[in-house]
Amino acid sequence: MNIEETGELMLDFDKIDNIPDHSGVIPVAVQDINTKEILLIAYTDRTALEESIKQRKVILRSTSRNKLWFKGAESGNTFTLHRIFVNCEQNSLVFLASPDKGGMCHTKGENGYRTGCYYRELDMDTMKLKDINAPEKKEDLSVFRCRLVNTSDESYDIMIGNGLYSALTADLKNGIAGKVSRYVIVTDSNVRPLYADRIYSEMTEAGLRTDIIEFEAGEKSKTRAVKEYVEDRMLEMGCKRDCCVIAVGGGVVSDLAGFTAGTFGRGVPFINYTTTLLAAADASIGGKTAVDTPLATNLIGLFNQPKKVYIDLDAWKTLPRRELVSGLAETIKHGCLGDRELFEYLEKNISRVFDCDSEVCRYISEHNCMVKYRVVMKDARESGLREILNLGHTVGRAAETLSDYRLTHGEAVSIGLCAEVLLGEKYGYIGSENAQRVISLCEKAGLPVKLPEYMDADELVRKLYTDKKVRNGRLRFVFQKEIGEMVCFGDNNYGKEVPEDEIAEILRSMK
Numbered sequence: 001m002n003i004e005e006t007g008e009l010m011l012d013f014d015k016i017d018n019i020p021d022h023s024g025v026i027p028v029a030v031q032d033i034n035t036k037e038i039l040l041i042a043y044t045d046r047t048a049l050e051e052s053i054k055q056r057k058v059i060l061r062s063t064s065r066n067k068l069w070f071k072g073a074e075s076g077n078t079f080t081l082h083r084i085f086v087n088c089e090q091n092s093l094v095f096l097a098s099p100d101k102g103g104m105c106h107t108k109g110e111n112g113y114r115t116g117c118y119y120r121e122l123d124m125d126t127m128k129l130k131d132i133n134a135p136e137k138k139e140d141l142s143v144f145r146c147r148l149v150n151t152s153d154e155s156y157d158i159m160i161g162n163g164l165y166s167a168l169t170a171d172l173k174n175g176i177a178g179k180v181s182r183y184v185i186v187t188d189s190n191v192r193p194l195y196a197d198r199i200y201s202e203m204t205e206a207g208l209r210t211d212i213i214e215f216e217a218g219e220k221s222k223t224r225a226v227k228e229y230v231e232d233r234m235l236e237m238g239c240k241r242d243c244c245v246i247a248v249g250g251g252v253v254s255d256l257a258g259f260t261a262g263t264f265g266r267g268v269p270f271i272n273y274t275t276t277l278l279a280a281a282d283a284s285i286g287g288k289t290a291v292d293t294p295l296a297t298n299l300i301g302l303f304n305q306p307k308k309v310y311i312d313l314d315a316w317k318t319l320p321r322r323e324l325v326s327g328l329a330e331t332i333k334h335g336c337l338g339d340r341e342l343f344e345y346l347e348k349n350i351s352r353v354f355d356c357d358s359e360v361c362r363y364i365s366e367h368n369c370m371v372k373y374r375v376v377m378k379d380a381r382e383s384g385l386r387e388i389l390n391l392g393h394t395v396g397r398a399a400e401t402l403s404d405y406r407l408t409h410g411e412a413v414s415i416g417l418c419a420e421v422l423l424g425e426k427y428g429y430i431g432s433e434n435a436q437r438v439i440s441l442c443e444k445a446g447l448p449v450k451l452p453e454y455m456d457a458d459e460l461v462r463k464l465y466t467d468k469k470v471r472n473g474r475l476r477f478v479f480q481k482e483i484g485e486m487v488c489f490g491d492n493n494y495g496k497e498v499p500e501d502e503i504a505e506i507l508r509s510m511k
């Protein structure tokens, strides 16, 4: 990079007053990109200018010489450089920049910027100059840019094992939740006597100040009203920002407790002790928390990462078979969308899950985490790739709501998976043999592969439109490519719009 090459930057420093000892320096004005206010007038030498352009940063340095020019601006301030203008009348440069620290520098320029000057813009990449209009000066509008680049590390561990109460207590004693002085276990009426009371005792015995809040088990509790109940209980207990919420239970508990933790006192730490296969498979990665509304599930919530997740495989032993089966649907989904090995392992070993065989349960937990992690890591805010996790969920979520929760989440997802492979088969994304393998695996797991008696296919089609993934009133689906991969429709786009009658036809065939 050599700015002399342009031949345009012959600056006549003599035209600028009040620059002591100006030889070899280029006067610059740093102007706020938003307010157009001159933040400071300084000078730079050619090397510093080149460095600024390269790094796109203006760095304010304090030497005795330029103090005069910084007038109150703090030394060490940096500005992100957006554009450079050459003020041809004054032979100076104007850096259009934004303050990095969010602080304001109030140094007004005596020289640098006057309206009506003749400007040229220096392209920072090509170093070519071109004529432009003078940057507009905004007189009555002041914009303060709050620069917030998120660089916080939200990493956490997922511990998979049998009976992890003591591990949890030890972690808490070691400060896993950060600076907190009390804990609130949030659990449901089924899980409390089985696991939460025991965790409560261990924690209390270990000297940790702990309270427990229970709500009635079931998806019907995953509401704003129950969230409010938990919050009110926490307030009654005198909880402030010094508390940590520990969810002990399945996906309902972790969704509700995680959401509550994310908003209580503008956010307190949250730990997730999962007791269901479904929560282990799906709710333990991604940081999604939410409650349901009468219109659809999971509509209100936030992304809130836990401090740690515990997957207690022992807890699966008391899970009603139907719940275990429900969790298998997400596991099958993970095999379908990104882990052929997992899919084939399930084909061979799925019955051993029902014996709570430790080796099998650990294998599927690890693989579930890996698949979901891979997808979520690549796309933290659900713009493209993450959409593939919706495999089976467009129909699934609608069926779950329409059944009024008579179908479990996993059962509904199974119906969705089957519908989507049948549709995918029609479009040629999956061969009929593989489509059949998916349906057979769901069946082998004890999951429904047809619509329940009471469910009307056309009503289900109408319900599809409340899905969060519907765009502009059009139905969108993701499709698996054979087994273990997804169809990508180009440019990080995995969703395909599907005409209503085509999905309707599939759903009618599933009666």
Ligand SMILES: NC(=O)c1ccc[n+]([C@@H]2O[C@H](COP(=O)([O-])OP(=O)(O)OC[C@H]3O[C@@H](n4cnc5c(N)ncnc54)[C@H](O)[C@@H]3O)[C@@H](O)[C@H]2O)c1
Pocket (backbone or CB within 6 Å): 188, 189, 190, 191, 194, 217, 218, 219, 222, 249, 250, 251, 252, 253, 255, 275, 276, 277, 278, 279, 282, 283, 284, 285, 286, 287, 288, 289, 290, 297, 298, 315, 316, 317, 318, 319, 320, 323, 326, 409
């Ligand atoms: N946040 C996410 O990323 C995410 C992902 C998937 C699903 N979810 C949500 O998770 C929920 C479904 O999860 P779930 O199936 O775990 O629901 P759940 O929490 O309601 O648990 C299912 C049932 O099993 C009981 N139970 C839980 N653990 C038990 C145990 N060890 N022994 C005996 N009974 C036990 C519960 O009391 C409940 O009756 C849905 O609300 C879904 O939206 C969230």
Ligand SMILES: [Zn+2]
Pocket (backbone or CB within 6 Å): 282, 330, 393, 409, 413
């Ligand atoms: Zn799901």
